[in-house]
Amino acid sequence: MNLALYRSMMKTHARTLFGYVSGIVLYQWLVIWIFPTIADNPNINELINSMPEGMRKAFGIEGGLNELTDYLANEFYGLLFVLILMIYSVMTAIQLVARLIDRGSMSYLLATSVSRSQVAVTQALVLISGLLLIALSSTVGGIAGVEWFVPERHTFETAAFVQINLMGMLLFLVIGGYSFLFSCLFNDEKRALAAAAGLTVLFYAADLVGKLSSDLDWLQNVTVFTLYRPAEIAQGTVEILPTAIGLAIAAVVLFVGSVTVFQKRDLPL
Amino acid sequence: MIQVTGLEKRFGNGRGIFDLNFQVKQGEVYGYLGPNGAGKSTTIRHLMGFLKPSRGHARIGGLDCWRDAAEVQKKVGYLPGEIAFLDGINGAEFLDLLAGMRGLKSKARREELIERFQFDSKTPIRKMSKGMKQKVGLVAAFMHDPAVLILDEPTSGLDPLMQKLFVELLLEEKEKGTTILISSHMFQEIERTADRVGIIKDGVLIAEENVHDLQARQxxxxxxxxxxxxxxxxxxxxxxxxxxxxxxxxxxxxxxxxxxxxxxxxxxxxxxxxxxxLDLEELFMHYYDRNDHMGGKEGVR
Missing domain, CATH: 3.30.70 (Alpha-Beta Plaits)
Structure with missing residues (x-):
């Protein structure tokens, strides 16, 4: 990797990253802050129990909402965290390579005698650093938020909460990884974006439909989102280690593949 | 210094460059002329290691431009034909980045160039005029005192005063023994600096001439x-x-x-x-016609 490039990229990227980090932390605090109100209200849990099981499953609220870790896993990590990070991973991955190729700025970077693989590795590290920072902020922010906003009588499973964040980060390293691969593969920024965003939306839809309909539950076998189950982690019903290792390997393969592709291809600069 | 041998790149649409052969000696200024879309930039992209040749080689200082691209670029200063800097930074930060990536310590040459071209390097890039961006690009190409300069249509966007300054700068570099390749679609742009001219059309190098001969015949x-x-x-x-x-x-x-x-x-x-x-078409009518009469590859229009 090239330090000068990394520093400059992180600097221009800092403002966007700060936006995502503060958005995630603030929203998470809001969710945590209203938890005591919901948990202490018996009507809401009755309402949830009256919903059909498939629907509860699709929304990830089969565990009810009176346990803090479950609640956070469902209300935050099940939806908003995923949506925000989907946007972040795809957009950032595309901006870091495909946009520079499309606009031609890549030619200046490559003309500086820094090798292609070094440029690609540096750009990948910018994306990975961003995802790491977001996951770290939501972990620390979440734990601090619980400390501040939730009365002591509610239990909070810190270990499970950290695991959820870890799995979320690994999932998005994979999503960021294939987005980065598309970014390295296409000349056209729009085409790269369409491929990365399209695949991600498809994966997400497959996961959602698979959960909703028992006839179509095979769809869950074709989407990467299956490997990320915040509600189950909160309930302590899954062993995350094999999945975590699998996701990490997939991410490494994708990023290494991207660098190789970028190294060998023709660039229309 | 620059050696292009049997260089060929075919694109899907039948265009490309075909069996190019030319050499630029150390300290020589080579004008690379041709109408838009003739294959000038494609040739330069091979020299910069952005494209992999379908056949043949491009070499600079004996090194292969594709295989040893990073090594080749240590010696090369490059001005791309399209000006596209990074978003969200100013000219000085951009030059800092490129200097940092090259591991360039001294800012002396860069300051001197900015002084000569007279622009405020602190201007955000998105607020720069085209001419100003071109100046930033020229500073980026010259600031590490490269042994080889590859300039893709360098004077576009510069006002006449700056063009004159640019010509002076090139002549100084020539004096220092820098090898220079300039592409252009206008003969006037290079006739004051170039020693030799290569003329490319439809991906084929149709003539190589001494500039003085060409001027006399023009x-x-x-x-x-x-x-x-x-x-x-x-x-x-x-x-x-x-x-x-x-x-x-x-x-x-x-x-x-x-x-x-x-x-x-x-x-x-x-x-x-x-x-x-006369414009390029008229100037090179002679070559184009001859080529047609020869019934060469480009004989059928």
Whole structure:
């Protein structure tokens, strides 16, 4: 990797990253802050129990909402965290390579005698650093938020909460990884974006439909989102280690593949 | 210093560059001329290691431009034809980044160039005019004192004063022994600096000429304004090659025989003279025609 490039990229990227980090932390605090109100209200849990099981499953609220870790896993990590990070991973991955190729700025970077693989590795590290920072902020922010906003009588499973964040980060390293691969593969920024965003939306839809309909539950076998189950982690019903290792390997393969592709291809600069 | 041997790149649409061969010696300035879309930039992309040749080689300083791209680029200063810097930073930060990536410590040459081109490097890139961006690009290409300069249409966007400055800069580099390749679609842009000219059309190098020979052979139109229509009539009958005539103005086509032209003109009442330079197509008509007659690869249009 090239330090000068990394520093400059992180600097221009800092403002966007700060936006995502503060958005995630603030929203998470809001969710945590209203938890005591919901948990202490018996009507809401009755309402949830009256919903059909498939629907509860699709929304990830089969565990009810009176346990803090479950609640956070469902209300935050099940939806908003995923949506925000989907946007972040795809957009950032595309901006870091495909946009520079499309606009031609890549030619200046490559003309500086820094090798292609070094440029690609540096750009990948910018994306990975961003995802790491977001996951770290939501972990620390979440734990601090619980400390501040939730009365002591509610239990909070810190270990499970950290695991959820870890799995979320690994999932998005994979999503960021294939987005980065598309970014390295296409000349056209729009085409790269369409491929990365399209695949991600498809994966997400497959996961959602698979959960909703028992006839179509095979769809869950074709989407990467299956490997990320915040509600189950909160309930302590899954062993995350094999999945975590699998996701990490997939991410490494994708990023290494991207660098190789970028190294060998023709660039229309 | 620069060596292109049998270089070939075929694109899907039948375009590309075909069996290019040329060399640029150390300290030589090579003008690479051709109309838009002829393959100039494609050749340069091979020299910069952005494209992998379908066949043949591009070498700089003996190193292969594709395989050893990073090593080659240590010696090369490059000005891309398209100006596209990074978003969200100013000129100075951009130059800092490129200098940092090169591991360049001294800022002396860079400051000197900014001083000469007279621009405020702290201007955000998105607020820069095209000419100003071109200056930033030139500083980026020259600031590490490269042994080889590859400039893709360098003077586009520069005002005449800056063009003059640029020519001076190039002549200084030439003095230092820098090897330079400049691409252009205008002969005028390079005739003051280049030693030799290679002419490319439809991906084929159709001619290589010494600049002085080319200048001597170049046809120009001397436009003479005469005192009266009668004088103009008389000039039109004088036996000079009249290219066109509008009232008192007579355009005379000249190719080398200036002596004869001025001797003849001495006998007329002349109120104005203008020189019209021909565009590339006209200038190289000679080559294009010859190529067609030869029935070569480009014979069928």
């Amino acid at each position: 046809k120009r139109i001397i436009e003479v304004t005469l005192a009266s229509a009668a004088e103009a009539d008389r000039l039109a009958q004088s036996g000079l090659a009249v290219a066109d005539r509008h009232g008192n103005r007579v355009g005379i086509a000249v190719q080398g025989e200036y002596q004869h032209l001025f001797q003849t003109l001495g006998g007329y009442a002349i109120t104005g003279v203008d020189v019209r330079t």
